Amino acid sequence: MISRxxxxxxxxxxxxxxxxxxxxxxxxxxxxxxxxxxxxxxxALTASLVAILKYHHVGHxxxxxxxxxxxxxxxxxxxxxxxxxxxxxxxxxxxxxxVTQAAxxxxxxxxxxxxxFILGISxxxxxxxxxxxxxxxxxxxxxxxxxxxxVSGIQMAIWAGFFVLGxxxxxxxxxxxxxxGEE
Numbered sequence: 784m785i786s787r788x789x790x791x792x793x794x795x796x797x798x799x800x801x802x803x804x805x806x807x808x809x810x811x812x813x814x815x816x817x818x819x820x821x822x823x824x825x826x827a828l829t830a831s832l833v834a835i836l837k838y839h840h841v842g843h844x845x846x847x848x849x850x851x852x853x854x855x856x857x858x859x860x861x862x863x864x865x866x867x868x869x870x871x872x873x874x875x876x877x878x879x880x881x882v883t884q885a886a887x888x889x890x891x892x893x894x895x896x897x898x899x900f901i902l903g904i905s906x907x908x909x910x911x912x913x914x915x916x917x918x919x920x921x922x923x924x925x926x927x928x929x930x931x932x933x934v935s936g937i938q939m940a941i942w943a944g945f946f947v948l949g950x951x952x953x954x955x956x957x958x959x960x961x962x963x964g965e966e
Contacts, residue, residue, distance in 0.1 A: 794880050797871075814872035822908070825857070833946035837954075847943040854909060854935045861911030873908065875915035910935040 829850065836846050861873060871877055878900055886893020904913050910931040921927055 794884050797880055814870045818872040830946050834950050837950045843947055850943050851936050851939040854939050858909050858911035862914050873912040873915055875912040879916050905934050
């Protein structure tokens, strides 16, 4: 069992040499942790931005457009940074290796894992990690960029709706609890 888990981990990391594996694990642990923390900070900043925009009566479509463009720029930054630092901080390459190995053993299992990963990453992590995950699978750069725009748009439509609904619900609740101007 331990050797199987060790093999899965080596596949995920893409490293066979134990000394390199230990070093890469440390680097990846710090980088992935920082990336995840940044992800949550961006969620808080996005919620704050939506609240500010809604407070200033910016329409839902404009909020979506602002978030979409910001998400595209951020996703592109993640892709470029990932290529420059050569560290899989999004964990996308590791998941791609595991999905590929699973598909070699069972096409059905590989397909299920790939679909689940693509859905999860599309809704949460975003277009940058999805681009990295699919880079080897879809060699056409134009198609990958189109996918980046499409997935980013779908993700921001969902998140913009979620944040706008949250803002509207919270402001309605606060208005009901703390009525302004009534004596």
